[in-house]
Amino acid sequence: MIERYKDKKLADIFSDENKLRLWQDSELAMLLARVQIGEIDEKDYEEIKESLESHKIDINWWLQKDKEIHHDLNAFLEERIRFIPENLQFWFHKGLTSYDTEEPAFATMLKHATQVVKLRVIKLKKILKEMAKKHRYTVMMARTHGQEAEIQSFGKRCLSWLQDLQTDFLSLHAAELNLRYSKMSGAIGNYGSLDPKLEKKALNILGFEPYYGATQIVPRELFVPLAQSLSQIVSTLDKISVAIRLGARSGLKLYQEPFSKKQKGSSAMPHKKNTIRGEQQEGMDRMAKGYLRMIVDNIMTWEERAIEQSCVERVAWPDLFHVTVRSLDNMTRILGRLVVFPDNMLREIVNLKGCYASSHCKKFLKENGFEVEEAYRIVQLASFNAFDVPKKQKKQSFQYADEILSKERDLEKEKTVSIREIIQYGLLHHSPELDISKGKIKEWNNSLRELFSVSSRAQEWEKLFLPSYLLRNEKYLYEKILK
Amino acid sequence: MIERYKDKKLADIFSDENKLRLWQDSELAMLLARVQIGEIDEKDYEEIKESLESHKIDINWWLQKDKEIHHDLNAFLEERIRFIPENLQFWFHKGLTSYDTEEPAFATMLKHATQVVKLRVIKLKKILKEMAKKHRYTVMMARTHGQEAEIQSFGKRCLSWLQDLQTDFLSLHAAELNLRYSKMSGAIGNYGSLDPKLEKKALNILGFEPYYGATQIVPRELFVPLAQSLSQIVSTLDKISVAIRLGARSGLKLYQEPFSKKQKGSSAMPHKKNTIRGEQQEGMDRMAKGYLRMIVDNIMTWEERAIEQSCVERVAWPDLFHVTVRSLDNMTRILGRLVVFPDNMLREIVNLKGCYASSHCKKFLKENGFEVEEAYRIVQLASFNAFDVPKKQKKQSFQYADEILSKERDLEKEKTVSIREIIQYGLLHHSPELDISKGKIKEWNNSLRELFSVSSRAQEWEKLFLPSYLLRNEKYLYEKILK
Amino acid sequence: MIERYKDKKLADIFSDENKLRLWQDSELAMLLARVQIGEIDEKDYEEIKESLESHKIDINWWLQKDKEIHHDLNAFLEERIRFIPENLQFWFHKGLTSYDTEEPAFATMLKHATQVVKLRVIKLKKILKEMAKKHRYTVMMARTHGQEAEIQSFGKRCLSWLQDLQTDFLSLHAAELNLRYSKMSGAIGNYGSLDPKLEKKALNILGFEPYYGATQIVPRELFVPLAQSLSQIVSTLDKISVAIRLGARSGLKLYQEPFSKKQKGSSAMPHKKNTIRGEQQEGMDRMAKGYLRMIVDNIMTWEERAIEQSCVERVAWPDLFHVTVRSLDNMTRILGRLVVFPDNMLREIVNLKGCYASSHCKKFLKENGFEVEEAYRIVQLASFNAFDVPKKQKKQSFQYADEILSKERDLEKEKTVSIREIIQYGLLHHSPELDISKGKIKEWNNSLRELFSVSSRAQEWEKLFLPSYLLRNEKYLYEKILK
């Protein structure tokens, strides 16, 4: 991953230094296994171990040799064997093929990197939990199709995000189970030069179980779910990020990315507070999916293996992990320090003129004698009435706009009557957007006026618009999710 | 493509009936070529032609035979040869391999389907042109990073969309050039059983040039740019669609998808006018990219060909074309009947309190003696001042929201002072969001008051906020693009 | 999916008829839940149920209505409510949003389709098990990098395939667990119009648990692992298929796709037996990955949902399942009736001139006093010696080839001496491919002759080339995998 997006921990895990150290671990584990079945003297093993561990692996020597013989594992063996007493060299890498050494090392790197991811997911889940609690009573509009739908608490939205991430976390966990397995079963996986007991013992030492049925490598099917679950995390974060970006659109901001005191939003426009981290998150998602594609393609190989997957794994895995961790860090930063504007959330609801309760209004009318279809259309008409937008003919010049903006007077004042009132007082009127006759509307208005003449009904009706009523069941979600 | 998204014209082009008819065209073209070089008597050719054309291809017979012999082209040959006089059967498909018959037919289908796409792109381009003209003076906020940036005309936004589509159209055109080529060069493409002259003549009859260097098939590299350009069109349409959806978010709608008079936005919430077509467009984009992926993978084959590409081409090409045409129809419908709210566009600008001119303000201050960094920070501070949002402590219950919504009174009245005034009258004050000392602010306010005490400056300053000034150069784009 | 690749069972599951029936099940389940909590009389429920079940859903009526109101679920409700007694209509779909009805139906379709897949995977696994047993002692070359490596039984290769598929099966199983969940929690998922108890009861009736934290829909993260595991199955099958295709290459065929007695391999070349099913499998893999991409993209949506995912799900899910089932059927057909040529497998080994035991030879030499590097280079040289290929200067015309082929005499007879003999008798000679001096070679030959002058060593040496020795540990894999 390029410097700009590098994570220290991940970079270390996927470094050449670490890889070669893990290769050495594989070799030593097999030697130790040989001790355990009595093939090698413990003392000889200790001698080899010390001779290797007391000589740091010389990365440059190794790189040089690799260029000469075009085989990185062989180059590693040649680098190491220099330090093993001649009489013991015989045992080193005995009976193994390159991937007997490499597979456990590779799986270990994936395991450690997955651990890095998991810790950051846990941290972000904690933040979301706190947000859910903090905003238990922060009322906002829920939006479906980008349109204001019904009201909810912002805490409830946080709970949904938390559960999405929890779903991903469970996927990650399931995928991680595949990392229990590795192989040390020789050139084509049938123990031609190696006792199966040795594989089991050596892998156990390294923290693995044998994958029975390996060829020269373990099948890449084992690793694809991991890549998929990483990419899934990034996509969920992008979904959250888009929700933030949508709520942070200027006009009536619901929330805002943290903006540091020395930050500049734009080189040209000083007033800007851009959602740059959230937008970067979308780029990260594009990248994650690209790396996923590479890894999915890695399943294919020829017969007992060819090495198509190697270069992909060198690049795609570290980069996919980087993208995942960067995404988690991005969203941890955005969410952990999100600036929330509860008053704007309320203002948005006020501006909706009661439509947030439209489904309740419909139900109320049905319960009070209107037919199903009729109840629907009355509420629809009331809603459209509440938002009549006059379409003025504009002059074909900029002069009109000049005038309005110089005076900075508001445009024609919006009517503030809500559907609560329109329905309650029988104020429905014709809408060019709906195919409803004036006669019908008159009839409806009469029925409505009659209906609400009973004062208990009017009280019941007004209750429909209260958050405390509408959100009465959210406590149930809190109980279930935060239990 | 499933019934719901089927396009009659495309379905016909990719139908079995049409395919088999085109296969017959290939066979007849080769026979005619043989007439032209004197191998066959014209009369014999005519006899074959008539015998074939007077017997409609029996699709069911063909399907049945295909199931038996597992070879659709051979099944076609057997179906056809039934009607050819025995003494002339010898000539039918002579020297050809299956793909000599199929390739020109396949390329013809792609050509015709491309034609369908082009006509609809042209139609949509026309709509965008008209929109650009109609909204030449409809002033709106441009947004970058979802944030209000500077003002523009809505017509200018339409011009950008038009040019994006034009860019795609040129890509499509370049890709279409590859469809000039096809092949009829025998089993492995080296004319083992066929005179090269015959290929040239037969292909010319069918409207093609030979692709020299074909194997048993033409390389699929030829077709990938076409798939890419189709997918690109869909992506551009999705970009436009997202811009529409963003502007159609309830609150202060700038535009709205056409909504039919009997439509229901939601089964539960009668007030909804959802942007369902625009959202479908995003689904179409997801599909297009999936089909693109399939076709990109079709480049690979073994040696002189294997038949991996066949099933993919049966499915992915018709479906990709369908998705493209559906997308064009969607956006033609949305844009062609888009409901635009110019007053809301202006209201949005008014609400921005002058920030739309922030870059001009910065420039003005620089030109009037402020340092570069200082000018930036003054305008930034003024902008942040204009939008101070008080963060109230909420009670931890829904009661506060209940109260506000029952009274339907507005929340604390927003200050309406703009950056024009803040800067002009030296009204800068401390912002917790920026690291600027009170002393510094005081100093700036003094300088600003002094600066604007000169009345000509104040006039110049006020001009900066006028659309007619800010958009003075858009005419240039109109000239260049609509020339 | 197009007719050609249609599966009856899957087509039924994803049919409109089935979908609408499942929608009705959702509605009925909610009504029954209302009975259970005492909201509705059981008798009323029965009346609604009977009135609905006694009137088959009229698909055409529904399609017509959908076109009119642009809302398929509402159209369904209108179709159904026609048959519900007026006094009971009030209860129908009460408090529900469209996706409360659709989500359980959708998840049910995925469940049933997954069941179809699982049964076919189980069938194929059984075939692979039988193949593994049947070919327990069928000796063949394992290949890595397309090159002959060491020997194995063909049964062992089948075991690997079996385990790959088993790995996929476990992934599928893990993914299926997510299908336990669905939602019926109202318009934005916070039970605004619905008691949480009703959701739980209704979902339980339908075989689901509530997904707490849903918005208007359950998050698409739930379904992505399923798509991924389906695509993974197809990729594994493609890997197996490629191994078959590689072994079926003419020359020295190891196996062959079943070829029916009336089949034609090629319209031009009667001698062909093409691996067309295996090649189709690769096409299926390309398709599966395309559909996977579409579904992965479905995670993204806006806030409490927009409907981008809907059209994708209509197309991609049925098609992905079809591609998976087609792949399983393809491979079941290929593997279940695979024609295996054990003699050719042996001939291939013979032709390898002992190189299949090269790692054992190397080890033997190490154990008998040669240095690690030296042992490697001796065996490498012997191997290259065994396959010296003279590069003749060809005349620049086709005449040379004409001659050889007319006489059909074999080309220059290959030497048949193996590395067993070259090493045992000290017959190493210079290879232009390796940088080893003649002096060194002479020295090695002397050492080798001396080494093998001891007859016990020669016997031990010869044992290295025996399958019964080399494959002695495969029994272990059989035990572990077929236990």
Add this chain to the structure above:
Amino acid sequence: MIERYKDKKLADIFSDENKLRLWQDSELAMLLARVQIGEIDEKDYEEIKESLESHKIDINWWLQKDKEIHHDLNAFLEERIRFIPENLQFWFHKGLTSYDTEEPAFATMLKHATQVVKLRVIKLKKILKEMAKKHRYTVMMARTHGQEAEIQSFGKRCLSWLQDLQTDFLSLHAAELNLRYSKMSGAIGNYGSLDPKLEKKALNILGFEPYYGATQIVPRELFVPLAQSLSQIVSTLDKISVAIRLGARSGLKLYQEPFSKKQKGSSAMPHKKNTIRGEQQEGMDRMAKGYLRMIVDNIMTWEERAIEQSCVERVAWPDLFHVTVRSLDNMTRILGRLVVFPDNMLREIVNLKGCYASSHCKKFLKENGFEVEEAYRIVQLASFNAFDVPKKQKKQSFQYADEILSKERDLEKEKTVSIREIIQYGLLHHSPELDISKGKIKEWNNSLRELFSVSSRAQEWEKLFLPSYLLRNEKYLYEKILK
């Protein structure tokens, strides 16, 4: 790109150093444009230019500042402005938005990197041309479906590869045309602070034309065809590479990747010569397609732009170019030094027992009185007869294999009779693979014997099997392609 796959030239092009230098070029070009329209004194311009060019950009200073203000372009401006005389700072970046500076720089990097690719494609095309000429008369089997089909020269296969690459080259060229365009039209692309003439002049200086219709950025549609054509090159190379790998399979190698004299093929098996570069090519293809996916997704943005594309472009473009160049280098190395075994190619043909002429045989029989279907089935039967493979019952133990391999005697000697003889001498016999009655076969044998009793026919027949006859038309391809 990771160190292992880094290309010096590309790394330089995409380095921070180069990017910042190109940003400076953009700024200077705009200043020079201002000189050209008389806004700035030439002398002032020269002073700015010298002050900037005499102070190397301090990358560390810049990185530090970027971390502070979260805006890399602003950080660059601050770094640079330090060296501009105070009285001239006013002009620097005046009226520009960040992407006015960045876009031309970005397009320039793409242009230069494309140049690097083109030169290497040209080099590879030259190699393929030379190979085509060199192997004009090297006769080999063409394969379709992995099966031997008809004969061709290896030169002809090289011509096909050449044309595939040429097709890609033309795609690349078409895509490159889009790089003519860039933008310097201000914050939202409508010249709010900038005279359109300045954009034109500044871009011309930098080698570009204005893209009219840009928003804050040029639409990413412009760049997608470039990514697609790069990925297409990599896919073509992978197709070639797979053909090499297939021909390099041990057994009867047709060619072989160059293998250096010190190379080790495998750590375990010294005899191996693995096709590791070709396999890496497949990995490169997987990567290229992943990067393509990322860049295709970059089309989407919000309204006048958001910055989702930025991180993707930092990573995917350099990496895609690297993958492309690495692929070209890989294949240049493989093809440029490919070891070809013409004798093995002939041996493969001999082993095919005449089947390579099966389509000619079929045609011959048709011309000599057999019916179409009959001719097909006779040749099919003859071909199957030639390759009868006895299926022996194996003992269920490894003993049989042990025996055969110890004796190293050949297996049952293959019959060497070819279809030339089977048909010519009427030697057809029953095949369990075909549904043809013994009576029918007897009848055919009689007819065939009679047919070939005429000696001129026998001579004509024998000609069908001659390369000089079968490949007579390849000269035509040479003329057309190498003209």
